[in-house]
Amino acid sequence: MRPGRKAGGGRRQAAKPRSARSRRSPSPASRLPSPAFRIGHGYDIHRLEPGAGVTLGGVRIDCPYRVVAHSDGDVLIHALCDALLGAAGLGDIGRWFPDSDARFKDADSRELLRTVVRELRTRRWLPVNADVTLIAEAPRVAPHVMAMRERLAAELGVDAGAVNVKATTAEGLGAVGRGEGIAAHAVTVITRR
Numbered sequence: 001m002r003p004g005r006k007a008g009g010g011r012r013q014a015a016k017p018r019s020a021r022s023r024r025s026p027s028p029a030s031r032l033p034s035p036a037f038r039i040g041h042g043y044d045i046h047r048l049e050p051g052a053g054v055t056l057g058g059v060r061i062d063c064p065y066r067v068v069a070h071s072d073g074d075v076l077i078h079a080l081c082d083a084l085l086g087a088a089g090l091g092d093i094g095r096w097f098p099d100s101d102a103r104f105k106d107a108d109s110r111e112l113l114r115t116v117v118r119e120l121r122t123r124r125w126l127p128v129n130a131d132v133t134l135i136a137e138a139p140r141v142a143p144h145v146m147a148m149r150e151r152l153a154a155e156l157g158v159d160a161g162a163v164n165v166k167a168t169t170a171e172g173l174g175a176v177g178r179g180e181g182i183a184a185h186a187v188t189v190i191t192r193r
Contacts, residue, residue: 037128037191040087044078045176045183054182056134056141057148057165058110058155063139067182070099074109076132076165079186080152081109081116087190088125113155120190128189129162136182141167 048054051066057076067073081093090096096119097104097112104112117127130152134141141148145165153160170177 034192037189038087038089038125040083040085040186040188040190042079042082042084042086042093042186042188043184044075044082044093045181046073046075047175047181048179054139055109056144057132058151059144059147061139061141061144065138071097071104071107071112072109075182075184076134076148076186077109077113077152079184080130080132080188081113083130083186083188084116084120084127084190087188088120088123090119090123110151110155113152117156121193124193125190126193127156127158128191129158129164130156130186130188131164132166132184132186134165134167134182134184135170135176136167137169137172137177137179141165 047068048065049068050064052064053060053062054065054067055061055072055074058074067075071078078093081096085091085093085096093112093116096116097107120126132152145167146160148165149160149163152165153163156163172178175181176183
C-alpha cells in the first residue's frame with residue numbers, strides 16, 4: 001500500500017483544526033486549587049555616600065556611610081517587602097510605596113513592612129519564614145545579625161529562628177564591590193491561614 005492511502009483505496013483525510021474552544025485555557029472550575037504555600041523573591045539596591053550610618057534589618061549601624069534613598073533605605077526590609085508582595089501576587093514595593101509619594105519620604109521601613117504584613121493577613125496569607133542576604137563591602141554586620149533577626153521576626157509575627165540574615169561582599173566587583181552601593185536579596189515562604 002502506498003503512503004497516504006487507507007485500506008480500501010481511499011485517501012486519508014487531513015486532521016481537522018482544533019476548535020477555538022479546545023485551545024482556551026481551562027475554566028476556573030477545572031483549575032488546580034491555590035497552593036497552601038507560596039515562595040517569593042525580592043531584591044533591592046541603593047547608592048551609598050559619606051554619612052553617619054545606615055539602617056539594616058531595622059537596626060541602626062554606625063559607619064562612615066549613609067544610604068541614598070527616598071525612605072530610610074533599609075535594603076534588607078525593602079527586599080523582604082518585595083518577596084512577601086511577590087509571593088502573594090501583590091506586585092512590588094514600588095507600586096505600594098512609590099518614591100514619588102511624599103508620604104514615604106524618610107519613612108521607617110519597618111512601617112512599610114508592617115503595612116505589607118497587614119495586607120497579606122487581610123488576604124489570609126501569613127509569613128512562614130524569611131532568608132535575607134546583604135551584599136555590601138561595608139559595614140560589617142556580623143555583630144548586628146541577631147538583633148536584625150529579632151526585629152524582622154517581630155514584624156513578621158514569627159519566631160526569630162524562622163528568620164535568617166546573612167551577609168557577603170561582592171568581591172570588589174561592580175558598583176557594590178567598589179563600595180558605591182549596598183544590595184539585598186530576600187526569599188520568603190507564606191501560607192494560607
